[in-house]
Amino acid sequence: MSAQYPALIIMLPFFSALIVFAIGWFNKNYCYKLAIAILIGCFLLSIGIMKDVMANGTIRYWIGGWQPPWGIEYVVDYLNSFMLIIISFISLLVVISSKKILEKEMPGKDPAFYSLFLLLVTGLMGIVITGDVFNLFVFLEISAISCYALIAIGKDGAPLASFNYVIMGTIGACFYLLGVGYLYIATGSLNMADLANILPDLYHSKVILVAFAFLLVGVCVKMALFPLHMWLPDAYSLAPDSVSSLIAPLMTKVAAYVMIRIMFTIFQPVFSFEMLPVGLICGWLAVIAIFVGGIRALSQKNLKKMLVYILVAEVGYIVLGISVGNRIGLTGAILHIMNDAAMMACLFLIVGAISYKTGITDITQFRHMNQKMPFTMAAFTITALSMIGLPPACGFFSKWYLVLGAIEANQWVFAVTLLISSLVNAILFFRVIEYAYFYPHAEHGAEELGHVEVHASSHGHAEIVMNEAPLSMLIPILIMAALILILGPFSGKIISSVIQFAIPVGF
Numbered sequence: 001m002s003a004q005y006p007a008l009i010i011m012l013p014f015f016s017a018l019i020v021f022a023i024g025w026f027n028k029n030y031c032y033k034l035a036i037a038i039l040i041g042c043f044l045l046s047i048g049i050m051k052d053v054m055a056n057g058t059i060r061y062w063i064g065g066w067q068p069p070w071g072i073e074y075v076v077d078y079l080n081s082f083m084l085i086i087i088s089f090i091s092l093l094v095v096i097s098s099k100k101i102l103e104k105e106m107p108g109k110d111p112a113f114y115s116l117f118l119l120l121v122t123g124l125m126g127i128v129i130t131g132d133v134f135n136l137f138v139f140l141e142i143s144a145i146s147c148y149a150l151i152a153i154g155k156d157g158a159p160l161a162s163f164n165y166v167i168m169g170t171i172g173a174c175f176y177l178l179g180v181g182y183l184y185i186a187t188g189s190l191n192m193a194d195l196a197n198i199l200p201d202l203y204h205s206k207v208i209l210v211a212f213a214f215l216l217v218g219v220c221v222k223m224a225l226f227p228l229h230m231w232l233p234d235a236y237s238l239a240p241d242s243v244s245s246l247i248a249p250l251m252t253k254v255a256a257y258v259m260i261r262i263m264f265t266i267f268q269p270v271f272s273f274e275m276l277p278v279g280l281i282c283g284w285l286a287v288i289a290i291f292v293g294g295i296r297a298l299s300q301k302n303l304k305k306m307l308v309y310i311l312v313a314e315v316g317y318i319v320l321g322i323s324v325g326n327r328i329g330l331t332g333a334i335l336h337i338m339n340d341a342a343m344m345a346c347l348f349l350i351v352g353a354i355s356y357k358t359g360i361t362d363i364t365q366f367r368h369m370n371q372k373m374p375f376t377m378a379a380f381t382i383t384a385l386s387m388i389g390l391p392p393a394c395g396f397f398s399k400w401y402l403v404l405g406a407i408e409a410n411q412w413v414f415a416v417t418l419l420i421s422s423l424v425n426a427i428l429f430f431r432v433i434e435y436a437y438f439y440p441h442a443e444h445g446a447e448e449l450g451h452v453e454v455h456a457s458s459h460g461h462a463e464i465v466m467n468e469a470p471l472s473m474l475i476p477i478l479i480m481a482a483l484i485l486i487l488g489p490f491s492g493k494i495i496s497s498v499i500q501f502a503i504p505v506g507f
Helices: 002-024 029-056 078-105 110-129 133-152 158-187 192-202 206-223 232-238 241-266 269-275 278-298 303-323 327-358 374-388 394-408 412-437 471-487 491-502
Strands: 059-062 073-076 454-456 462-464
Touching (some): 002 029, 029 078, 158 192, 158 206, 192 241, 232 241, 232 303, 241 327, 327 491, 394 471
C-alpha cells in the first residue's frame, strides 16, 4: 500500500476538491469537516512517505506505469518528503482555524472556498513531488489559479490585487514555460533525472544558458524576490485572513524549493556558481530584498501589511543561503524554509484571530491586547522572539547557519546584513509588544481603549475583559507557537536525520 502513497497524496485532495464542491450544493456544513478529514489524510500520507524514504531511500513512482523519460515520474527524496510534511501540516492547521473567519468574511461561500483551498494544496504538493519539469508547470498553474481566486474573494481592493497577481504570475509562468521549452529543444527530455545526466555536456550551449535564465526568472517572480516582488504586498495583505495564513507561509517556500531543484538537481552547482555568476547576483538581490522589506515594514501601521513586507525580507534570507554556494549556507536555507513557514503561519493565524475578535489591524490600537487575548499575544511574543533570532526559538538556529555559510563563503556583507536584519526585526516586533503589553493603563472610569472592551472597577480603574479567540482558532495558534519552541532545540536532529541527506552530493 505504501508504494501508492505518492499518487494518493496528490489524488486525495484533487478529487476531494470536486467532491467538497458537490456536497456543498446539498449541505454546506459538511464542507469544513470533510476538508479537515482530507488534510489529516494528507498529513498522515506525508509522514508515511517520509518514513519510507528514511528506510528505503528515494521513491520513484511511474504514473500509469509509463517508464521515464517518456512517462511522468514522481520522485520523493529527503528534500521533498520534508516539504510535503510542511505543506500538509500547515494546511491542516489553517483549515481548522478557517471556520469562524469564513462565517464572518465569506458567509455562504464554504463549498467554493474549501474546494479552491484543496486545489491549492494539491498544486503545492504536486510541485514538490513531481520529477518532470513540465508536470511541475502544470501543478504551478493549479496552485496559482486557485490562489488568484482565493485572494479575489477578499474585500476592498482584493480583486484588483488579485488581478495584478494574475498579470505577474502569468509572466512568471511564461518565463518558466519558455525555459522548459528550450530545455526540451536541446535535450529532448523533460524528466529531471534525465536532464541532469544530459545537460553537463551542453553547459556551453547558449540555448541551455537561455533556458536556465528563463527558469530562474520565472521562479523568482513566483517567489517574489526583489525586484520582482511588487505584486506580493497587496495580494497577501488584502486576501481573506484564512487565505493569507496558507499562502504566506507556503507559496514562497515552495518556489524556493523549485529554485533549489533547478540550481542543484537539474543543473549542477558547478554551472550555477562557477560557470555563471548566478550565486553572486542572487545574493546581492537577496541583500537588497532584506533591506527593502525591513524598511518598508518599518513604515507600516497595519500589522498584516507589516508581516507581508517582513515576508519579502524572509525570502531574501532563504535566497542568501542558497546563493553562498556551500553546504552550511544551503543547510541554513532549507532549515529556514521550515522555520519561516512555521513562524509566518503562526503570525498570520494570530492576525486572523485578533481581527476576528476585535476588528483591529492597526498596531497603535493594540493597547492592552495582552489582557484581552493573553494566550494569543503570548504566542505572538514567542514567534516575535523567534523572528528576531533569539534562542531557543527555531529562528535563531536557521539564521545561525545562514551567517556561518556567509562567513565560510567570505561574504561578510551578507553576514552583516543578516545581523542588521535581526535588529530591524527587533524594532518591528517590540513596537507591537510595547503597545500590547506596556501601554499605560487608563484611569478614572471606563473608556474605550483601542476597541478593547473595558469596565469600571470599584477602585475607579478600567478593568479589561478577557475575550480570547475561539478554540478552533486558538488551538492551531498555540500548536504553532509550541512547535516554534520545539523545533529550535531539535534543529540538530532534523539536520542530521533529514536535511544533510537533502544536500547535493559533493557539497
